[in-house]
Amino acid sequence: MTKQKLTILLASPRGFCAGVDRAIHIVEEALRRYGRPVYVRHEIVHNRFVVEDLKAKGAIFVDELDDVPDGVPVIFSAHGVPQSVPAEAERRNLFYLDATCPLVTKVHYEAQQHWRDGRQIIMIGHAGHPEVVGTMGQVPEGTMILVETLEDVAKLEPADPEKLSFITQTTLSVDDTAAIVEALRARFPAMVGPRKEDICYATTNRQQAVKAIAGRCDALMVVGAPNSSNSKRLVEVAARSGCERSMLVQRASDLDWSTLADISVLGVTAGASAPDILIEEVLDAARTHFDVTIEEVTVTDETISFKLPAALTA
Template sequence: MQGKPLTILLAGPRGFCAGVERAILIVERALEVYGAPVYVRHEIVHNRFVVESLEAKGAIFVKELDEVPSGVPVIFSAHGVPKSVPAEADRRELLYVDATCPLVSKVHREAERHHAQGRHIVMIGHAGHPEVVGTLGQLPPGAISLVESLEDVARLEPPAGKRLSFVTQTTLSVDDTAEIVAALQARFPAIEAPRKEDICYATTNRQQAVKALAPECDALLVVGAPNSSNSRRLVEVAQRAGCDRAYLVQRASDIDWAALEGVSTLGITAGASAPDVLVEEMIAACRERYDVTLQERVQTREDVHFKLPRVLQGAGADQ
């Protein structure tokens, strides 16, 4: 196989989004400001490489706050948390830093606004995903109905006489969500939509880049974790756009080279929580086996930047 030509098409944009960059920086700066250890509730982002890198610097990842000892700082992940979590941290007098992505926080505030105006909220999202758990936990039980599919919309029985609104998880398939929104609006014509699209810019941009790239590829690798919603959606988008051989791969060591037999054009992208070093690792692994020609296909440029929380800005942390 050595020396066989392979064209790699790199999707752009790919990899880290502003919310992920901010969350990782929050942990790194908290370690600088407070010293190790700093505790983090849940994976800060869905990527084992990132988590292990932060563990090596002194971060300790836990499932729940009861694992956090008194007197040490704790950080909430980028996916957002139910209101019960900061309330419990306050009760225990823990110092906490909220790394929730500002675009997820926007959905939280939107849900609160709809609730305050007397509407019942329908959330489009994946049951059990940390972001969905966090959004449902902004309001009292029963205030939000979760739908995952067109079938869920057909079965939905909202409270009688209640006006309706909808919000969405930020990392969904753009096309799937559009279908579900259309079904909701067909069943409930008066349902109120978000003021601005809930699916985040990074999810949308990465899906558009893959959609443009996939028809040119014999196979396509998505660098990302199996529990990363936005990464899994990229695989689905590639397959629907004409690249049947689209695979989610965490590291170069996980590549199934037999599955790439006969491939002459390989697409590579990365989910929003996957660092570029893992993409470089994949390309290097390909170079060991093929005579690689590298081309980048950039659909759009991103310049979004989110500030750090004020508690870390005060330490001169917001560069």
């Protein structure tokens, strides 16, 4: 039987960013140097496939330092941690490696500087996300206010409107964040912002790539995890940019391809913590059901890389 033709628009950039790549390499190099087990506080990145692969290699993932025994290395996840976490590790004389993405660390430094300058800090982000928890933990409790929506902006009552600053989570929707910043600036003209936007290059690039293909797609798949902020934002961006039939997919095996029998153009991208193997799984599965033609749509080339901690390179 002749297969139905399907054009796949493959967004680029997609998948792993430099911060995710660095974090995974930190765990792998620690295992190579120090042997099994190496403990990791929280998921190193938000992807179940990556976590299970590292578990198989000897990594043990825990929720808190209380679950880490003495005398073994521990790694902090790419999302960053409150200052209390390394302080506790030092109190216990634990050997730790910090896999926080350098672009998240940049936001941490901004928060600390704003606090030292006597400014109340507004953080734009999602409550409970590990990155937000880590960033809010860089300054004393009560000196940072979390804002998630325009409604939150309208209800803000800062201690001193003339001594305000803002920072953002690195994995937000670029457009949503711009609207919130605009509303904040309208209410608080004296507010100080970051010198360079906090939303990271990888988040911005992947959203731009989705915008470039969404209007041409009958459906669009984002390969990523349900707890991945940047992956969920890609689904939202696709829906707003011309492809309402956008979906988050963890693995090709999760898909019911019969629900896509009516489409002729499929967009495919992946969140910044999704490995290439999961994208290839989706493309291979598509080929079993359709006569596939792949068109890669590139909006920019990424050349950024981050160094491993000095303890792993000496």
